[in-house]
Amino acid sequence: MTTVLIVDDQPLQRYGFSLLLDSVPETEVVGEAAHGGEAVRKAAELRPDVVLMDVRMPGMDGIEATRRITATGDRSRVLVLTTFDLDEYVHAALRAGASGFLLKDARPEELLAGIRAVAIGDAVIAPALTRRLLHQFAHLLPPRPGGPAKDTRLSSLTDREREILVAMGKGWNNGEIATHFVLSESTVKSHVGRVLAKIGARDRVQAVILAYDHGLAGPHAE
Structure with a gap:
């Protein structure tokens, strides 16, 4: 219930x-x-x-x-x-x-x-709709002076977890991430769970917003 x-x-x-x-x-x-x-x-x-x-x-x-x-x-x-x-x-x-x-x-x-x-x-x-929404509002988010801001939450991620976060920021679903990185979907799901835990995101939407905010996704991404 x-x-x-x-x-x-x-x-x-x-x-x-x-x-x-x-x-x-x-x-x-x-x-x-x-x-x-x-x-x-x-x-x-x-x-x-x-x-x-x-x-x-x-x-x-x-x-x-x-x-x-x-x-x-x-x-x-x-x-x-x-x-x-x-x-x-x-x-x-x-x-x-x-x-x-x-x-x-x-x-x-x-x-x-x-x-x-x-x-x-x-x-x-869906992740693709999340991406579309954030792109709709991306023009309201000016590029950060001096480039993306440093964040201790991001520094706690492994290289693979950072790649997963970037992929999430691009709007990829678990299947697309699995195909791109040649991983099983269960492995991707585990990676996503660890990413959410480390960055303190309540869900995937919040993770995508953090990726946008720190220049990992969106029009100002490097």
Whole structure:
């Protein structure tokens, strides 16, 4: 059973999500919130597996709420729902600690699959879509003066693990990485797990963002 907190300032939207999630046996809606401040309080109180988070809300928005929820280090993971063509805050939400995002017009089965993925610590969006998202916002990220910043998390990686991180930053999935480096997919999965642990990333999305932030991927990569 995956417990879910629904956060949206539109009552009808919350009602629709609640009906969908309560219609399947593997999910349970444990609460609702109409704005970010309420979401932070209820996440701390209810400790849901997944917080289904809107971005644009009055008062504290979804980005700040996501940052506060994930900063606690608690079990709750955040899945952002957004209208991508209109919402320019997706990248900021991922930086704030969200485990992924879905469009608000996603099909019901896509939303349910996304919630399941986030609940087990996976990225909601496919690696190729992660790459596409970050490229969409890459022009907002100026090159770092003097080149990529040094980071002790990166220095802890072995040469192979660094190569895996770079490949993840390029949007490659495990199968593509395995083919490129002539490894089994199980070996790649183990490498990915160690990379995530060493850099302190909650999931693959956060690892890709770190790769972009430090010049290992994206338009400013060396």
